[in-house]
Amino acid sequence: MAKHITPRSEDYSRWYQDIVKKAGLADNSAVRGCMVIKPYGYAIWEKMRDQLDKMFKETGHVNAYFPLFIPKSFLSKEAEHVEGFAKECAVVTHHRLMNDPNGNGVVVDPSAKLEEELIVRPTSETIIWNTYKDWIQSYRDLPLLINQWANVVRWEMRTRPFLRTAEFLWQEGHTAHATSQEAEAEARQMHDVYARFCEEFIAMPVIKGSKTDNEKFAGAEDTYTIEALMQDGKALQAGTSHFLGQNFAKAFDVKYLNSENKEEYVWATSWGVTTRLVGALVMTHSDDEGLVLPPKLAPIQVVIVPIPKPSPEIDELAEKLLAGLSAKGVSVKYDKDDTKRPGFKFAEYEMKGVPVRLGIGKRDLEKGVVEVARRDEKTKESVAVDQVENHVLNLLDEIQANLLDRVKRFRDDHITEVNSFDEFKEVIEGKGGFVSAHWDGTTATEKKIKELTKATIRCIPLDQADESGTCVLTGEPSARRVLFAKAY
Amino acid sequence: MAKHITPRSEDYSRWYQDIVKKAGLADNSAVRGCMVIKPYGYAIWEKMRDQLDKMFKETGHVNAYFPLFIPKSFLSKEAEHVEGFAKECAVVTHHRLMNDPNGNGVVVDPSAKLEEELIVRPTSETIIWNTYKDWIQSYRDLPLLINQWANVVRWEMRTRPFLRTAEFLWQEGHTAHATSQEAEAEARQMHDVYARFCEEFIAMPVIKGSKTDNEKFAGAEDTYTIEALMQDGKALQAGTSHFLGQNFAKAFDVKYLNSENKEEYVWATSWGVTTRLVGALVMTHSDDEGLVLPPKLAPIQVVIVPIPKPSPEIDELAEKLLAGLSAKGVSVKYDKDDTKRPGFKFAEYEMKGVPVRLGIGKRDLEKGVVEVARRDEKTKESVAVDQVENHVLNLLDEIQANLLDRVKRFRDDHITEVNSFDEFKEVIEGKGGFVSAHWDGTTATEKKIKELTKATIRCIPLDQADESGTCVLTGEPSARRVLFAKAY
Numbered sequence: 012m013a014k015h016i017t018p019r020s021e022d023y024s025r026w027y028q029d030i031v032k033k034a035g036l037a038d039n040s041a042v043r044g045c046m047v048i049k050p051y052g053y054a055i056w057e058k059m060r061d062q063l064d065k066m067f068k069e070t071g072h073v074n075a076y077f078p079l080f081i082p083k084s085f086l087s088k089e090a091e092h093v094e095g096f097a098k099e100c101a102v103v104t105h106h107r108l109m110n111d112p113n114g115n116g117v118v119v120d121p122s123a124k125l126e127e128e129l130i131v132r133p134t135s136e137t138i139i140w141n142t143y144k145d146w147i148q149s150y151r152d153l154p155l156l157i158n159q160w161a162n163v164v165r166w167e168m169r170t171r172p173f174l175r176t177a178e179f180l181w182q183e184g185h186t187a188h189a190t191s192q193e194a195e196a197e198a199r200q201m202h203d204v205y206a207r208f209c210e211e212f213i214a215m216p217v218i219k220g221s222k223t224d225n226e227k228f229a230g231a232e233d234t235y236t237i238e239a240l241m242q243d244g245k246a247l248q249a250g251t252s253h254f255l256g257q258n259f260a261k262a263f264d265v266k267y268l269n270s271e272n273k274e275e276y277v278w279a280t281s282w283g284v285t286t287r288l289v290g291a292l293v294m295t296h297s298d299d300e301g302l303v304l305p306p307k308l309a310p311i312q313v314v315i316v317p318i319p320k321p322s323p324e325i326d327e328l329a330e331k332l333l334a335g336l337s338a339k340g341v342s343v344k345y346d347k348d349d350t351k352r353p354g355f356k357f358a359e360y361e362m363k364g365v366p367v368r369l370g371i372g373k374r375d376l377e378k379g380v381v382e383v384a385r386r387d388e389k390t391k392e393s394v395a396v397d398q399v400e401n402h403v404l405n406l407l408d409e410i411q412a413n414l415l416d417r418v419k420r421f422r423d424d425h426i427t428e429v430n431s432f433d434e435f436k437e438v439i440e441g442k443g444g445f446v447s448a449h450w451d452g453t454t455a456t457e458k459k460i461k462e463l464t465k466a467t468i469r470c471i472p473l474d475q476a477d478e479s480g481t482c483v484l485t486g487e488p489s490a491r492r493v494l495f496a497k498a499y
Numbered sequence: 500m501a502k503h504i505t506p507r508s509e510d511y512s513r514w515y516q517d518i519v520k521k522a523g524l525a526d527n528s529a530v531r532g533c534m535v536i537k538p539y540g541y542a543i544w545e546k547m548r549d550q551l552d553k554m555f556k557e558t559g560h561v562n563a564y565f566p567l568f569i570p571k572s573f574l575s576k577e578a579e580h581v582e583g584f585a586k587e588c589a590v591v592t593h594h595r596l597m598n599d600p601n602g603n604g605v606v607v608d609p610s611a612k613l614e615e616e617l618i619v620r621p622t623s624e625t626i627i628w629n630t631y632k633d634w635i636q637s638y639r640d641l642p643l644l645i646n647q648w649a650n651v652v653r654w655e656m657r658t659r660p661f662l663r664t665a666e667f668l669w670q671e672g673h674t675a676h677a678t679s680q681e682a683e684a685e686a687r688q689m690h691d692v693y694a695r696f697c698e699e700f701i702a703m704p705v706i707k708g709s710k711t712d713n714e715k716f717a718g719a720e721d722t723y724t725i726e727a728l729m730q731d732g733k734a735l736q737a738g739t740s741h742f743l744g745q746n747f748a749k750a751f752d753v754k755y756l757n758s759e760n761k762e763e764y765v766w767a768t769s770w771g772v773t774t775r776l777v778g779a780l781v782m783t784h785s786d787d788e789g790l791v792l793p794p795k796l797a798p799i800q801v802v803i804v805p806i807p808k809p810s811p812e813i814d815e816l817a818e819k820l821l822a823g824l825s826a827k828g829v830s831v832k833y834d835k836d837d838t839k840r841p842g843f844k845f846a847e848y849e850m851k852g853v854p855v856r857l858g859i860g861k862r863d864l865e866k867g868v869v870e871v872a873r874r875d876e877k878t879k880e881s882v883a884v885d886q887v888e889n890h891v892l893n894l895l896d897e898i899q900a901n902l903l904d905r906v907k908r909f910r911d912d913h914i915t916e917v918n919s920f921d922e923f924k925e926v927i928e929g930k931g932g933f934v935s936a937h938w939d940g941t942t943a944t945e946k947k948i949k950e951l952t953k954a955t956i957r958c959i960p961l962d963q964a965d966e967s968g969t970c971v972l973t974g975e976p977s978a979r980r981v982l983f984a985k986a987y
Contacts, residue, residue, distance in 0.1 A: 040566045042568045047565050073541075076535070078530045078535065080533060081530075084604060100595070101594060102596065102607050104590065104607065106589060107654065108574070116575030117575050138528070
C-alpha cells in the first residue's frame with residue numbers, strides 16, 4: 012500500500028525524494044532549482060518557524076524586514092564575503108518588459124537597464140550593515156538584536172528538495188554589540204538555541220562544534236555549527252551561528268561612541284536555519300512506509316479512522332475524543348470520508364507520518380475499546396474508551412522521547428574513533444557516520460583528506476576534552492580530535 | 500516634544516512620512532523604492548498577519564509557498580494579465596558574478612546568461628496555475644484553498660513607505676473550484692473577511708464594492724474591493740478579491756473530470772492584502788503628536804511610567820500591574836530606564852501610539868491612585884490602585900470602539916451625493932471624500948472624469964439600492980450611483 016516508496020536499502024536518495032513527493036511535502040516547479048512547498052510540508056515549516064520565533068523572542072530578539080535586493084557593489088565591500096557569496100546568484104539587470112515587436116509575447120525592454128545591477132539576496136549581512144550604519148551612533152543604541160524571516164537565493168548547480176534549493180526560506184539573525192565578548196556570547200547563545208530546538212522539537216540530536224577556517228562562513232571570525240547524522244551515515248549541517256568580529260562594521264563603517272565618548276567599530280553576529288530542517292526531519296526519522304513525524308512538529312498529531320466507515324455510534328465517540336484532545340491542545344483529525352476504505356486510510360496516514368492513529372470499529376465499540384496505533388514503532392494496542400484521552404497524551408510524549416532516543420543511539424553508534432588513515436578510510440567507506448580523528452590543523456591536510464575520501468571536517472566539537480595525538484594523514488602533532496564525515 | 504512632526508494641516512503627505520520615520524515604523528533603504536520595515540513597524544504587520552492567517556484558516560485555507568521567480572513566457576499566457584503585470588518588474592537575466600578583470604569589485608559574468616529571463620513575481624497567478632495543472636485531475640481534488648505569505652516586486656516609479664513600494668509583503672490566496680458559483684462565493688467570502696478584519700482590528704470602516712471593468716485586476720472577471728477613507732479626504736484601496744472565471748485555467752490548461760466524467764476548465768479566485776494596511780492604519784488614526792494605534796494591533800498596549808523615576812514602592816506596584824494585565828493577555832511594558840525623564844517618555848510613547856499609559860508617582864501612591872492616560876482622546880484620570888486592572892481592560896475595548904466610531908463618523912460625513920458635474924467638481928476639489936454620483940457605465944466617461952478631476956471610480960457599492968438617474972458628465976441614463984474619489 013505504500014505507493015511504491017523505494018526502500019532505503021536500495022537507494023537512499025531516491026527513497027528521500029519518494030517520501031517528499033508522496034507525503035505531499037514539496038513539488039518541483041517550472042523554475043530550475045526552485046521547489047513548491049506544498050501545504051503539508053509548509054505546515055511543518057510553520058510549526059518550526061513559530062517555535063523558533065518564540066525562542067528568539069524569549070532571548071530578546073525582535074523581527075524586522077530588509078530589502079530582497081542588494082546593490083552589486085555591496086557584495087564586494089567585505090573581502091572574504093565577496094569570495095563566498097558574490098558568485099552563483101540571481102542578477103537583476105532590467106526593470107521593464109515590453110511587447111515583442113515581432114508579436115511573440117514579451118521581451119526585456121533594453122532601455123530599462125539598471126545603472127547598477129541588483130543581486131537577489133543570498134544572505135543579508137551587507138544590506139543590513141549598510142542600514143545599521145544609520146541606526147547606531149552610541150552605546151545606548153546597542154545591542155541591536157534583530158531577526159528576519161525571508162527568502163534567499165543561491166544559484167546551486169545540483170539541487171534537492173529542502174536540502175539544497177536555489178530559493179529557500181530561512182531566518183537570519185543579525186546582531187550588533189558594543190564588545191567582542193558580548194557578541195561571542197550571543198553567537199554561542201543562538202548556537203545553543205538551535206541545538207535545543209533540534210533535540211526538543213525535531214527529536215534530532217546534534218553535535219555542537221566550531222568550523223575550521225576552511226569551512227567557516229565567508230566574513231566570519233568563528234562559525235559555530237550543529238551537525239546531525241542521517242540514516243545513510245552522512246552528516247548534515249543543520250544550522251550555523253557566526254561571530255563576525257568587526258569585519259562588517261569596518262566594511263560599512265559602523266562605529267559607536269562608547270561610554271568614554273570614544274569611537275569604536277561595532278561587533279557583530281549572524282545566525283540562520285533554513286527549510287533544510289524539513290529535509291533533515293524527513294531523513295532522520297522516516298522509514299520505508301513513509302514519513303515519521305515527531306509529535307511536536309506534526310500538523311496532525313492524531314487521526315481517528317472509523318472502521319469500516321462512519322456510523323452514528325462511531326461518530327459520537329470520535330467527536331467526543333476529538334473535542335477532549337483538542338481541548339488539551341492536541342491537533343486531531345476525524346477522517347469521515349466514506350469513499351475510502353480503512354486500509355487505504357491507514358497507508359495514507361502512515362505515509363504522512365501522523366504519530367497516533369485511533370481506529371474505532373463496531374466490535375471494539377461493543378467491547379468498550381479503541382485501537383491505538385503508533386507510527387514510530389508500528390505497534391497497536393486496545394485501550395479502554397475512558398482511558399484513551401490520557402493514554403494518547405502520554406503516548407505523544409513517549410513517541411517524541413522514543414524518536415530522540417533511537418536516533419541518539421544510532422548517532423552514538425556512528426561516531427568512530429580511528430587512529431590511522433587506513434582505519435579512517437575503512438570507516439568512511441564502510442560503516443559511515445562521524446569519524447573522530449586527529450588532524451594537524453592545516454587547511455592543506457583538510458583538503459587532501461577531502462580529495463582522498465570525500466570526507467570533510469564537520470566540526471571541532473565543543474564538548475570534548477583535549478587529547479594530544481598525531482594527525483591521521485601527516486603524522487604531525489595534534490591537540491585534539493575533530494569529526495570528519497561525508498556530508499549533505 | 501513631538502520631535503517636529505509636520506502638522507497635518509500644513510502638509511498631510513509630509514506628516515505621514517514624519518510619523519513613519521519618527522515612530523520607527525520604516526526607513527528608506529539603499530535600493531530604490533524598497534523600504535526597511537523596522538522592528539516596531541514589523542511588529543504591527545506581524546499582528547495583522549497572525550490575525551488574518553487565523554481568519555484564513557477558520558475559513559478552510561492552508562498555506563503553501565511557490566517560487567519567487569516566474570519564467571518570462573508565463574506572463575504572456577493570459578492575454579489581459581500580460582498587459583497589467585508584464586511591464587514594470589524586476590528581470591533576472593544572469594546567474595553569476597565574477598571578479599572584475601580590472602580589479603574593481605565584481606561584474607556580471609556574461610557567460611552566465613539565462614536561456615529564459617526570470618521575472619521576480621509581481622503576483623503569482625501564473626506560476627501557481629502552472630502548478631495547479633499537476634495537482635488537479637478530478638472534482639475530488641477540488642476545491643483547492645491555498646494562501647501564500649510572500650514578498651512581491653512591482654517596479655513603481657513613485658514610492659511611499661507602506662503605501663506603494665517596489666518590494667512589499669503580502670498574502671495572496673489562490674483557490675480552484677469546480678463551479679462558477681462556488682468560486683464567486685469564495686471571492687465574496689474573502690472580500691467579507693477583509694472588510695471584517697479592517698473594521699474589527701484596524702478600526703477602519705471600509706466600503707465594499709466591485710471595481711469597474713477599467714479598474715479591475717488584469718485577468719479577472721470581477722474584482723471586489725474594500726475602500727477606506729483617509730483623513731485628507733483621499734480614498735485608499737485596502738484589499739481586493741478577484742473572481743477569475745476560467746481565464747487562468749484556460750491559459751494554463753487546467754481541467755478536471757466532473758462527477759459525470761466530463762472534462763471542464765477549473766474556476767478560480769485570488770485575493771490579497773499587503774503591508775499597505777500598515778500605511779492605512781497610520782493615516783486613519785494618527786494625529787499631530789504621532790501614531791495612534793488601535794489596541795488590537797498595538798505591539799505594546801499599555802506602558803507603565805514611574806514618576807519621576809523607579810523606586811522600590813513604584814516597582815512593586817508596576818510589577819504587580821504588569822503581571823496581572825499580562826495574565827489577561829495584555830501586552831505591557833514597564834519603562835524603568837532612569838536616564839530619561841517622564842516628559843520625554845510621555846512624548847515617546849505618544850509618538851509610538853501606545854493606547855494606554857499608566858503613570859505611577861510617589862504622591863499618587865500615597866493617595867492609592869494611578870494616573871491613567873488614553874492616547875486616542877489624550878485625556879487623563881486618577882484610578883484607585885485596586886481598580887486599575889479592570890479599568891484598563893475596559894479602556895482598551897473602549898478605545899478600540901471609539902477609534903472605529905470616530906473614523907466612521909468622519910467617513911459618513913464625507914460621502915456626498917451630487918447630481919451635477921459642477922457639484923461633483925466642487926466637492927472633489929473642496930470637501931473631498933467620496934462623491935456618490937450617477938455614471939453612464941462607459942469606460943470613456945470614467946476616463947474623461949478622471950482626466951478632468953483626478954477622481955476615479957473607487958467602487959460600485961454592494962450594499963446600495965438601485966436608483967435610476969442620469970450620468971453627471973454625459974446625462975446618459977444610469978441605473979445606480981457609484982463612488983468616486985481621489986485615491987492613493
